[in-house]
Amino acid sequence: MAEMTMIQAIHDAMRQEMERDERVIVLGEDVGKNGGVFRATDGLFEQFGEARVFDTPLAESGIVGTSIGLAVNGFRPVAEIQFLGFVYQAMDQLAAQAARLRFRSAGRFTCPLVVRSPYGGGVRTPELHSDALEGLFAHSLGLKIVMPSNAYDAKGLLISAIRDEDPVLFLEPMKLYRTFRMEVPEEPYEIPLGKARIVKEGEDVTVISWGASVPLVAKVAEEMKEKVDIEVIDLRSLQPLDWDTIYSSVSKTGRVIIVHEAVKTNGFGAEIAALISERALFSLSAPIVRITGYDTPYPVPSVEDDWLPNAARMIEGVQTLMRY
């Protein structure tokens, strides 16, 4: 075991997969000599050379589109989109090309590729660097969407993503890259995609979250534990979704809060709320509460802390539910 930050764990996963499987290659903007703007690929260029680590031209669609061709012809590309807000440039290649290749060729062609991208607020970025856009891709069947919330999960999930036969969008909360260290095994390990993690068990309220919001949720749950026994679920992946874990928890608590950074309307929280109302309505003793970004574009840094889900909003949500 070693103490690692999330960015170190992500780096570790890529390095070990590249050592294990020579088909794994890394490409993106500034990922080579510079080691990535967040240093996720630091040293990979030096270790594996220019035949496996590529500083690409500055073109997001080009990065994803060529990755599809590379994947079809035998490689396992791990591509980086420098910030998730830039992914709109690659929307067709991700949502209409990578996602549908298996489908449109009736299984003849597949593209096992990973697109990594930092996302999430609270770090005072310029415009379009912080947006949580997972909902856009949750609508593109054929893609898997993985969103780790800590170093241990990040390593195991990224290794699984690289070994997966389908295209995976791997979204990394940039605020958590270096905020805390945790014990991470030095050897490679997989965490299966589609298995949620129960961060904290509880009896009164279920809080469902993923990625950037999980540490906030866990902290509030811990702070409120004398008054309310909160169960915290970290979904870890949205596609595939671990409905069974949600169902067991909701059946037990009867009260649900969903927390995500993405905007509220048509956010992935709406899908979870719909599933619960379809399949667990009579377990509920209170309406479902969503704590999310507001329905505006991601705001300027001076107001972003109030825009994002925060402790005050979450405490209020829990108190509302406990009145039922």
Next chain:
Amino acid sequence: MIDQNDLRIEMVHLLDENGNGEEETLHSFSDDVLITLYQWMRKARVIDERLLKMQRQGRIGTYAPFSGQEAAQIGSVLALDKDDWLFPSYREMAACLAHGMPLTQIFHYVRGHVLGGKTPAGLNIFPIQIIIGAQTLHATGCAWATKLKGERHVSVCYFGDGATSEGDFHEALNFAAVYQVPVIFFCQNNHYAISVPIQKQTASRTIAQKALAYGMKGVLVDGNDVLAVYQTMKEAVQMAREGKGPVLIEALTYRLGPHTTSDDPTKYRSEEEVERWKRTKDPLHRLRKLLEKRNIWTDTQEEAFVAQVNDEVTKAYEEAASVEAPSLADIFRYVYDEPSPLLYEQQQEVIRRNRVKEGK
């Protein structure tokens, strides 16, 4: 200051409209090659006309005919090896067929069967691309992989003049040249992107010259001259195989039919223009003239050949039509390697409904 008017761009051209050309050059094409090129073009024309007819009869769905573009497609694809990669768009049925795609697969495609996109194993033809220009990047990535693996096949990307306006075209050419990958960008400039003429698509005098901006080689070829296309493609492929980088080929041609069976081209181009191309520039006509001069193709042979192709079409259609229609439940198998539990539930729902429908 650089000005495009200072560029000297000559169109490669070997066979004129009456089947004449430089004696020595024409001599370098063996009878076998000429007959193969002609037969494939004739076959493609017959198939295209049959498919058009079948669409009018309601036996197949929307279809994008390629008549007029046979030389560009056949000349280029026959210059390849069988294991080279093809990245076609929807007007490249001739190229796909000549590269080995079974006619039954084309019928599956135009009849809306799941198997339409399923190229047989071992054949490197990508599913037909609908999004204009998107395949340019796939071809580049595929060729990049070839280079990294040290293999020798090339990737060939087919697209039209309209695609050159897309961002992906730019990104693909740029990546291809930066990494010097073995890809051929084969643009069939048929003068129209549905209704929009090439003059409104680009201010460049040629598409071929765009190659220069990326630091790659470009060539303009008479796309209705199958010998010129074949020779140009052979040269480009050899360069790519030898690691000398990508090539952009602009084949100047003309789509004689509508954009698709849902299109009315009289709204945007004159009958006279179409007639001119039909009468004087038909790619089959000029090669036929050459074959006649060499006394290696007769009307009798032509008749027998056309009859044989017609037969093949009928058989392929019947074979495709006899394949069981897909069930909605099948499509769930192709979304992921393994369906998620929620997707599996939906598939089970469809299976249950099918049973009810069939009264089981």
